[in-house]
Amino acid sequence: MTGGRVVPDVLAAVDLGSNSFHMVVARHSHGQLVILDRLREMVRLAAGLGDSGRLDDAATERALRCLERFGQRLRAMHADSVRVVGTNALRRAKRKRWFLERARAALGHPIEIISGLEEARLIYSGVIHTSPSSPDKRLVIDIGGGSTEVVIGEGFNPLLLESLSVGCVGLTTICFDDGKISERRFERARTSVRLELEPILQSYRKLGWLQAFGSSGTVRVIADVVRRLNPDSPRITLDNLRSLADRVIAAGHVDDLDLQDVDAERAPVFPAGLAILLEIVENLGIDRVRVAEGAMREGLLYDLMGRFTDEDARVRSVRAMEQRYHVDSLQADRVEATAVALLEQVEYDWGLEDPLAESVLRWAARLHESGLDIAHSKYHRHSAYLLQYADMPGFPKEEQLLLSALVGGHRRQLSLEALEELLPPWDRHAEYLIVLLRLAVLLHRGRNPEPLPYVALRVKGRNLTLELPQKWMKEHPLTLEDLEQERVYLKDAGFRLSTE
Numbered sequence: 001m002t003g004g005r006v007v008p009d010v011l012a013a014v015d016l017g018s019n020s021f022h023m024v025v026a027r028h029s030h031g032q033l034v035i036l037d038r039l040r041e042m043v044r045l046a047a048g049l050g051d052s053g054r055l056d057d058a059a060t061e062r063a064l065r066c067l068e069r070f071g072q073r074l075r076a077m078h079a080d081s082v083r084v085v086g087t088n089a090l091r092r093a094k095r096k097r098w099f100l101e102r103a104r105a106a107l108g109h110p111i112e113i114i115s116g117l118e119e120a121r122l123i124y125s126g127v128i129h130t131s132p133s134s135p136d137k138r139l140v141i142d143i144g145g146g147s148t149e150v151v152i153g154e155g156f157n158p159l160l161l162e163s164l165s166v167g168c169v170g171l172t173t174i175c176f177d178d179g180k181i182s183e184r185r186f187e188r189a190r191t192s193v194r195l196e197l198e199p200i201l202q203s204y205r206k207l208g209w210l211q212a213f214g215s216s217g218t219v220r221v222i223a224d225v226v227r228r229l230n231p232d233s234p235r236i237t238l239d240n241l242r243s244l245a246d247r248v249i250a251a252g253h254v255d256d257l258d259l260q261d262v263d264a265e266r267a268p269v270f271p272a273g274l275a276i277l278l279e280i281v282e283n284l285g286i287d288r289v290r291v292a293e294g295a296m297r298e299g300l301l302y303d304l305m306g307r308f309t310d311e312d313a314r315v316r317s318v319r320a321m322e323q324r325y326h327v328d329s330l331q332a333d334r335v336e337a338t339a340v341a342l343l344e345q346v347e348y349d350w351g352l353e354d355p356l357a358e359s360v361l362r363w364a365a366r367l368h369e370s371g372l373d374i375a376h377s378k379y380h381r382h383s384a385y386l387l388q389y390a391d392m393p394g395f396p397k398e399e400q401l402l403l404s405a406l407v408g409g410h411r412r413q414l415s416l417e418a419l420e421e422l423l424p425p426w427d428r429h430a431e432y433l434i435v436l437l438r439l440a441v442l443l444h445r446g447r448n449p450e451p452l453p454y455v456a457l458r459v460k461g462r463n464l465t466l467e468l469p470q471k472w473m474k475e476h477p478l479t480l481e482d483l484e485q486e487r488v489y490l491k492d493a494g495f496r497l498s499t500e
Contacts, residue, residue, distance in 0.1 A: 007308040008080030010036070013300030014070060016103075016111065018046035018089035019145030019169050019269065020217065021063070023070045024297045025077050033301055039073060041066045042265040046089040046146045046169040053094035060099060067106040074108065083304045085122075085296075085396065086113045088146025088167060100423060110423065112396030116163025119296060120149035121313075121393050124158045126299030127215050127292040136210040139286070142295065143218040143276050145169035145269070148193075150200070150280070152207050160207055164196040168218055171272035179254040181271050186249050189275035197283050204284060212284075215292040217266070218273035223291045224261035236289040241278045248274060303394065313394025318363045321390065325370040331447055336365035338452060339440035343433075346459045350432045351425075360399065361433050364406035365440060384408030384418075402426050409434040410441050414493040435495060439466065442482050463496045473499075 007028045015022040021043045026033040043066050048059020055063075074082060090096060090113050104110050114122070123142045131138075135155065142149045146167040152160040175189040214223075214236065225244060227234035251257045254267045262270050281289060306312050322329060339361050347353055371382025388404035395403070405418045409431075419430045443452060456467035466483070473480055480499075487497045 007305055010077060010079045010081075011301055011304050012074055012077075012079040012082045013297045013304065014082065014084040014107065014109070015295075015297045015300065016045070016063070016084065016086040016090060017043075017145055018087060018147070018167055019044060021045075021066050021070070022295075022297050023073070024301060025074070025079055026301050028305065033298075033305065037073065037077065039070060041069075044145075044169065046092075046167070047173070049089060049093060053092060055093055055096070055099055060102075063099075064102060064106045067103055071107040071109075081304060081308075082109045083300050084109050084111045085119075085300060086111050087119050087296075088116070088144060088165075091116070091397075092146065097423065110398075112398055114396045115391070116147055116149070116165075117161050117391055118393060118396065119144075119147070120151050120161040120163050121158055122299035122303060123149050123215060123296045124151040124153050124161070124299070125156070125302055126294035126296050127213050128153065128156055128294075129302045130294030130298055131213065131292060134211070137208060139204075139209040139212040139284070140215060140292065141212065141219065141277070141280055141289065142215045143168055143273050144216065148196075148276055148280075150204070152204060152209050160203060162200050162204075164193075164200075166193055166196045166276060168269040168273035168276065171276065172269045175275075176254065176268070176271050179268065181249055181252055181254065183249050186245065186271065186275060189272055190279045193276050193279040194283065197279065201283055212286045212289050213292040214277070214289045215295040218269075219277065219289065220291055221261055221266055221270070222274060222277060223289075225259050228261060236277075236281075236291075237287065238278075238281050241274070241281055245274060245278055314359070314363070314392070314399070315394075317392040317394050318366055321367055321370060321386075321392070325367075325373040325386070327367065327369055328447075330449070331369065331444065332366040334444045334447075334449075335368065335437075335440045336362050338443055338455070339365045339436050342436045342439060342455070342457050345457045346432075346436070349459050350429075352429055352432060354425075354429075356399070357429060357433060360402055360406065361436060363403055364410070364433070364437050367403070368407045368410050368437065368441060370407075380408055380411050398423055398426070402430055405430050406434050406437055410437045412489070414438070414489050416493060431493070435464070435490065438486065438489075442486055443479065445482060446476070446478065462494055463498075464490075465498050465500060467500045 010027055012025040021041050023039040024035060025037040026035050043062050045059055045063055048056045050056055100111050124140050127140045137152055137154050140151045144167045146169060148164040148166055150162045151158050171189055171192060175185050223236055226236055226240045230240055248271050257267055303313060343358060343361055367387060368383055370386055371379035374382040384404045384407050387407055388400055392400060401421055408418060416431055419427050422430055453469045453472050458465045483499055490497045
């Protein structure tokens with residue numbers, strides 16, 4: 001497992017939300033993060049998703065222009081480590097590879113698309129890391145453009161996470177698209193939220209909490225409006241939300257809201273955001289919602305910092321998967337050590353210097369047998385399925401796909417079709433990592449606890465030469481036969497393997 005590396009001086013997180021894009025840059029100092037800069041732009045990405053699910057030209061251009069500006073600032077501030085994530089709008093978008101490649105070029109960094117549960121985990125982390133410590137259970141609500149995350153946690157550990165498929169942009173499109181507001185439309189919006197909430201209400205009420213926090217722009221703006229309208233009772237409560245809803249409905253149109261804290265960019269989605277928060281507060285019986293300082297971008301920063309220490313959420317997920325599927329940890333240790341030793345010999349020749357290459361190879365080595373807990377026959381396919389679709393906190397979808405591809409290709413006939421779904425450069429690099437994993441698994445097929453002799457690997461393009469001591473090979477004839485079969489498998493995939 002990786003860990004314990006030096007944390008870079010300057011880190012940055014970019015949140016490509018369905019409504020707004022956010023960037024935060026921080027300096028790591030004495031174990032803490034000191035915020036250096038924040039940027040926010042209203043991009044309205046979700047509004048650019050047509051019925052076909054494809055991003056229209058206007059939304060694409062808004063996004064790319066914003067990312068170019070973010071990229072300039074990142075370069076000027078010499079950010080050493082940057083993590084960029086896309087949320088609901090990009091999860092829903094169809095045929096997005098072209099957009100992601102252009103976005104990467106504009107920003108200068110790859111974009112990860114994360115699941116709703118991973119988004120919820122990062123939001124909770126951002127809120128808790130920027131709030132006073134408390135042993136009590138806390139509820140966190142985040143209303144985004146395309147989804148709403150609701151989390152209960154204790155300390156730094158989320159206990160219950162949900163990502164509801166309702167956000168202020170999507171709900172605006174359904175109920176307030178022309179800007180008109182009426183009691184009937186507002187009730188229709190609340191009903192849409194109620195339908196999303198209903199399946200989770202019982203579990204959330206049962207677990208309970210003592211404090212409720214709201215993060216991000218929607219809750220923050222609502223809090224500002226409430227404070228201005230009710231200076232004697234400046235809190236987000238059910239009564240204050242109901243009074244605000246009456247005022248919004250009476251306006252009749254978003255252009256006539258007459259709320260000083262709601263700017264022209266926020267006004268079109270404000271009624272929908274208010275309907276979501278009101279419905280959550282009423283149905284969960286929340287007394288008061290406190291405004292959180294942090295949000296998902298802060299969670300991203302702390303998660304990124306954790307990747308350079310022993311707090312990488314991905315490592316915890318891999319360990320949890322090992323335990324859940326009863327992986328033979330000693331065999332995983334052996335395969336991992338050999339796979340990394342082979343990688344160290346060829347990483348320069350095969351262009352695998354990216355730290356993720358070593359990390360994902362380690363994780364694949366540890367989890368390649370997870371499917372044995374389902375069935376021995378075709379267990380590599382069971383393993384790949386689990387890794388592609390399981391909830392694995394810390395892993396963006398692209399990294400889960402990469403991990404699944406490695407594990408799915410580690411034995412038998414080598415098919416490279418699954419790699420077509422990966423974004424560059426991993427659509428090319430993955431096949432090399434698969435070959436290294438295959439060789440490591442093959443050399444430990446006998447599950448012998450005795451350490452291997454030194455194994456040398458030389459590569460030139462897609463030609464591989466594996467060197468093993470002659471005496472050892474004579475003592476392990478089955479390994480020699482496996483290598484002969486592997487030569488055939490690799491040849492079919494365009495590689496040439498020879499042994500010396």
